[in-house]
Amino acid sequence: MSALLNTAITGIRLNQTAMSVTGHNIVNANTEGYTRQSVIQSTNPATATAAGYLGTGVNIDQINRHTEKYLVDQVIRDMGVLSEADAYLVNVSQVNNLLAADQTNLANTMNGFFDAVNQAVNDPGSMLGRELLMTQSQQMVAGFKAIESRLLEQNSAVNKQLQGAADNITSLGQQIAALNKSIGDAGSGNGSPNDLLDKLDVLVQELGRYVNVSTVARDNGAQDIFVGQGQALVVGTASQTVRAIPGATDASRFDLVFQSKSESKVVNRLMTGGEVGGLLRFRQDALLPAIGSVGLLATSIAAGVNEQNKLGMNLEGSLGGNIFRDVNDPRIAASRVKSSLNNLPPNDRELNVTIESLADLQVSDYELKFDGPGKKYTLVRLSDNKVVADGLLSDAMPQSVKVDGFSLNFEGGSYQVGDRFLLKPTSSGATDMSVQIKRAEEFAFASPIRVQTGSANQGGARVLSSRVMSVDTPLFSKDGQLTPPLMVRFTSPTTYDVLNYSDPANPVHTDPPMRNLSFVPGSDNSLFPTEPGGLTLTSNGLAAGALQVGSASNGYPGEELRFQTTDPETGFIRYQQLTVVADESAASMARRLSGLNGVQATAYTETVIAGFDASDAGNDLVIQLNGKDVTTAGWLSGDPLNNIAPDPSYSGNMPDYLRDKINGSADLQAQGIYARSDGSKLTVYATSGVDLNFSLSGGGSLTVDQGADPAQTVSAADVDPQFTVGGKLQMQLAANTQVFSNRNDGIVGSTPELKANYLGIDVVMASGSGADGAPRAGDTFMIGYNRNGSADNRNGLSMLALNSKAMLGGENQTYQDVYGQLAEKVGILTSQARVNQNAGESMLRQSMDALQSVAGVNLEEEAARLIQLEQHYNASARLITLARDLFDTLLRI
Incomplete structure (x- = not known):
């Protein structure tokens, strides 16, 4: 009798528990992160009797969570992939739209400037064309500054997003650590704290939205959390603090750091995946190259136009000067170097960066590191992390290192082991760009030299072109004249001398002499060393x-x-x-x-x-x-x-x-x-x-x-x-x-x-055709200053040619090529990001469906189970009633 009653009671308890668990499933069917639970039961040990072993009912072993770790991990990974793609796409689309929009398209801005140059040089003496060019120069500078400002605003937005992500990572880490403690405390009794484990999974999934996450399970069900490329965020009940702070060498770019009481460790390269990974990858792949390319274009146009204008003669007969601010202005050169805040005192390092060769400039910043011993340095190009220069500074200053089109100039200071410097040769080119001339007369469209043919010439030699390559020679030491004026005198059909023509009645050899130089009839001959x-x-x-x-x-x-x-x-x-x-x-x-x-x-x-x-x-x-x-x-x-x-x-x-x-x-x-x-x-x-x-x-x-x-x-x-x-x-x-x-x-x-x-000029001559085409001995050509040359536009045409001249990228790219390459690259990145986002959505949907098939609550199944449990419960209750009736019958006997 008692055995039957006990067996019935175990059934009642089991079905009560099972119905409670089923009810818990039903009411939490829409709870985020809830995992379906079920009762795991087993038969109680049987009792030996003379007739054999007699069963004693059922036992509740545990309440089980229906989950698979590999599916949970897959959801976390796919959630991070999608979050990374979303963050990247949102930001790169903004850059793509900025570069492609008519209002901010730098290709249109540059074309507008060179169109104005074209109009001005067609009538070099007209003030109307010159004034229009002055206005267009200012508009081009404004265009460069506008697009740079938008890019810098986006850089600030990335910094803010990194700050928010870092705060959320820290907060989630702290919540996970606290939950680990609760799980540990709950696990000291019987059974598994299933609802706490669900909350833990939810927090880990949320963390996966910001950064790659990997977990290591503890025996009590708690988890250790590692982010990025294995950085420990939570270990047991202890969590790390993640912060986004201004960079030590460039405060405009925030670094992610793991911060403790004793130190801060920069972990940019280690924080991959999720929103943080997308932001850092966007900054590296698209934003910084865009800022660098815009700066390179601004620097190159300013330097190229300035250099060409200085080779010409302005409307007032003087040699030209800078149209835009000099790219090697001492203040600009010094501002290209950013010292790390971690450099040890004294703060006496003096160094700057000057532009040397436009063709060799790269779209990249550089890091200068003094890793020792002594004053041993290494210069790293950050776009590809390639060491482009290394050496050992001597005590004698100044010293210079030339690489990638710029010169790093050490002017003085006590450089020490551990010093770090960020070099930005061109990144701030648009910031530094400004129109320097005040009057339209200062545009130097004329060439400062003129070649005249001797009146008594008998041969057929003719001048094809003349150009000025540099005014930083003694030939141009006095404004408004050549020092000295020159004469080219042929000594035979195949040889010529270059003479000092200061005294027309007595030309003499130059110093050093240029005599008996070779002339090839039928070919183009460059008459001067170039x-x-x-x-x-x-x-x-x-x-x-x-x-x-x-x-x-x-x-x-x-x-x-x-x-x-x-x-x-x-x-x-x-x-x-x-x-x-x-x-x-x-x-x-x-x-x-x-x-x-x-x-x-x-x-x-x-x-x-x-x-x-x-x-x-x-x-x-x-x-x-x-x-x-x-x-x-x-x-x-x-x-x-x-x-x-x-x-x-x-x-x-x-x-x-x-x-x-x-x-x-x-x-x-x-x-x-x-x-x-x-x-x-x-x-x-x-x-x-x-x-x-x-x-x-x-x-x-x-x-x-x-x-x-x-x-x-x-x-x-x-x-x-x-x-x-x-x-x-x-x-x-x-x-x-x-x-x-x-x-x-x-x-x-x-x-x-x-x-x-080197005189800084070149004159190209050729002979005519036929027997009388070659020069004759005694033929002369005089080279003097181009006085009253207001109608001359030769230097202006050279300035106009800069728009189509391959001056950048190893002399393989024009200004338009560089901008087109940038716009094309960002467009490709945007397209790829859109594809990655669609793929990420699909992958996350599949992995979540797979997890839901195991851990999700199906209300129909639960309702059917509830009916089944009700029947089991009623049957167990009937056993109790039967036992009571039997007991009452025995009492009446």
């Missing part, structure tokens, strides 16, 4: 051009020439060597020297002859030059025995007569030899640099004035009546080149003098 820092060496050794009387050789002893060129950026030294053999002509040396890298050599020979005594008692002076007859026997007095009459072309002036004979010899012309006469002296030239060897016979003498000091007389009666004058060399060398010789008595000399040859 390499800044280029050098000229003119041979000045003891043997160069020396007179060798009684000899057919030039007297050159032979020497070893060594060329040393140093790369100023890398310090790499390139060596080249050439051996000059004894008696080698300057023409041969020039050909071989021109085969070396960075060397362009020419040669010339020159001698002056005077004091002619042409006849000795009817025995005429016979002269041969390089084996060719200049005069012949009997040319002056005749030779009746041989039926030779005097030369009728001789008019009584020996220098003029010899000049005509030399210039009329095709054989000598082929060697580049020609002559000039002033009536008393004969100057003989060899434009090729061949030796000039004169042989005398017959009777008489002459005096050699050049190549000898004092002048020497050579007579036909000498034992060896001949003399030779060797050529001289002129070498145009690459910058930072030194030349050494192993002999003091050679043609070059042991310590040759090198002089800068």
Whole structure:
């Protein structure tokens, strides 16, 4: 009897509990994060009887949560993926709309400026076009500043979102830690605190919206929480504080830090996934490149237009200046460096960044780190985390490091291990941009040089173009004039000299001389050295051009020439060597020297002859030059025995007569030899640099004035009546080149003098077609200052060409290319983000459906279960009634 009653009671208890759990499921069916529960039951141990084991009813083992950890984790991951995609898409869409909108499109802004340039240069003397350009310049600056301001506002919005996310992460961590404690306390009794575990899952899922989350379960059901790439947020009942604070080197960019009482650890790179991951990725992938590209464009346009304007002449006849604020203004250069707040005192570091090469600039900021030992530094490009420079600072200041188109200048200070600096070469370009000129007359559309053709020219050489490449040379040291004005004078159809034309009646060679330079008929010829820092060496050794009387050789002893060129950026030294053999002509040396890298050599020979005594008692002076007859026997007095009459072309002036004979010899012309006469002296030239060897016979003498000091007389009666004058060399060398010789008595000399040859201008000429198209010896072209050139627009056209000139990206991109690339990149990122968001929604929906299929409450199933439990309960109650009736029957017996 008692066994039956006890069995019935266990059934009643089980069904009461089961109905309570089912009711709990039903009423919490719409509770967020609720997990369906059920009663786990088992049979009570049976009692042994004589007839066998007799059952004793049912036992409640536990109330079970229907969940699967891998499904919960999948939901958390997918929730983080979607949250990251949402945060990224919302922000990148704003940048995309900003770059593409007509009102803020920088492509339109830049085109507007260059359209105004085009209108102004079409009529360079008109003030209307210049005033319009002034207005458009200001509007372009305003356009750059407007888009930069919007981008900086979005950067501030990202900072605020990071602050909110950090506060929420901290709050959720604290709630999870408190819940862990409650779970631990509840777990000390019997059973699992299912509702607390549901709350824990809800908090973890909420945390997953902000950052990647991974969990480690404890024995009591509590969880340790790790965020990002394994950063411990909650361990047991202890939680970390996460904050978003201004960056140590750039307060405009907030850093995420794990903060404790003793230190703050920056964890930007470690906080991935969720809203935080989306914000940080957006800032790195889209926002900072956009700010950097806008800054690069502003810097490049300001620098390019300024540089071109300085190469021109303004409406008032002066050299142009900066239109926009100088990109290397000392204040701007210093503002490009941000010192970390964590740098140790004293605060005495002085360093700045100046722009050197627009073509090499990168859309990136840089970090300068002093990690030691001593003053060892590393410069890292932040866009790809690549080390672009490293080294060790010496105690001597200033020092500079050139990399990626800018120069990092250390001016002074006590740099210490642990110092950090953020370098922003171009990011703030729009902030720094402003119109500097005050009057429209200051636009320099004219070129400051003018080339005039000599009125007596007979050849067909013509000027194709002339341009100014730099005004920072002595040629432009005085405003309103060239110092000195120049003359290009052709010495033959294939050679020319550049002369100082300060005295038109007496042009002289420049210093350094530019003589006997090569001109190629039928080709475009650049007449001046175009390499800044280029050098000229003119041979000045003891043997160069020396007179060798009684000899057919030039007297050159032979020497070893060594060329040393140093790369100023890398310090790499390139060596080249050439051996000059004894008696080698300057023409041969020039050909071989021109085969070396960075060397362009020419040669010339020159001698002056005077004091002619042409006849000795009817025995005429016979002269041969390089084996060719200049005069012949009997040319002056005749030779009746041989039926030779005097030369009728001789008019009584020996220098003029010899000049005509030399210039009329095709054989000598082929060697580049020609002559000039002033009536008393004969100057003989060899434009090729061949030796000039004169042989005398017959009777008489002459005096050699050049190549000898004092002048020497050579007579036909000498034992060896001949003399030779060797050529001289002129070498145009690459910058930072030194030349050494192993002999003091050679043609070059042991310590040759090198002089800068860069004038900052270039004139391109070509010959005409046909037999008369080549230049003639004596043709001249004068280069002077372009006075009264208000109608000239050559420099303005060069300024206009900047819009289509590939000046950026290694000289492969125009301004429009850079902006187009930025807009295209942001557009692609936006499209990808939209795809990622749609995929994230789909993935989250699937994972939540999978979890709901296990943990969700189905009201129909629960209602059916409730009916079933009611029947079980009634049956158990009937057992109790039966036991009571049996007991009453026994009492009545």
